Amino acid sequence: MRTYDLHVHVSPFGGESPVDDMVKTASHLGWTGMALSCFSDNVASDYEKLVKSLATSDFDIVTAVEIKANNPNELHKTLDEVRKKFEIVIVRGGDSEVNRAAVETNQVDLLSHPEMQRNDSGLDLVMAKAAADNNVCIELNFRQILNSFRKSRVHTLAHMRQNLKLAKKYGFPVAITSGAYSKWELRAPRELAAFGASIGMDLEDSLKSLEAPKIDANRAKLKGSWVMPGVEMENG
Secondary structure (H helix, E strand, C coil): CCCEEEEEECCCCCCCCHHHHHHHHHHHHCCCEEEEEEECCCCCCCHHHHHHHHCECCEEEEEEEEECCCCHHHHHHHHHHHCCCCCEEEEECCCHHHHHHHHCCCCCCEEECCCCCCCCCCCCHHHHHHHHHCCCEEEEEHHHHHCCCHHHHHHHHHHHHHHHHHHHHHCCCEEEECCCCCHHHCCCHHHHHHHHHHCCCCHHHHHHCCCCCHHHHHHHHHHCCEEECCEECCCC
16 A cells, blocks of 8 residues: 655754655655645745655655645636646645635645634535545645644644545545654654544545545646546657
8 A cells, every 4th residue: 555645844944954854754654655845935946856866766755836825816826837847736725715716626636724724624515516526635634733732623623524524425535644844743654544533534544545646647647648547648
């Protein structure tokens, strides 16, 4: 079983080579790979070089970008700029209009913490159906629980449970991620799967949420070999 942590940030914290440390730690914890995310408004000029330097035959580094948009127009403009450059596109959720715009396009792979700083789960029935139709993953971000105060943690967990109920009813994919900024915030695949199970997922579905099947399809699209699900053109 291949497992990917789909939301790990390029970290400026700690150590002589913190990103190297995160890769080594993730590999030691048993991950197949991880999506190393940068922010769309601050993509380092050496990001691509960094990713290539970290990839090994034993550990898969996935290029990822996180979009921080203030409104749907800004989101769509940024999507046009980044979709053909990154293997995984993440949208930072929370704002209701941005949440809705993110799930209404198949150009988005992952909607991150749609419930952030809200009094609800960030999704309604219409958005849940759109997420299913467009195959947009809804994130369960462990760091959001790990670093929250008790009162906000209770609300966040309740909102995550609500989104899991919507996932069961409408069939949109769910991705459990560490959301890590440092190696200390990484967790093993089975630990994140256990977190999912503790808030209402079947353990089998929780483990499946770590497989990240969109990576292969997105890589094929970026190479120009993708035709339709299950069908690719051979180069040459």
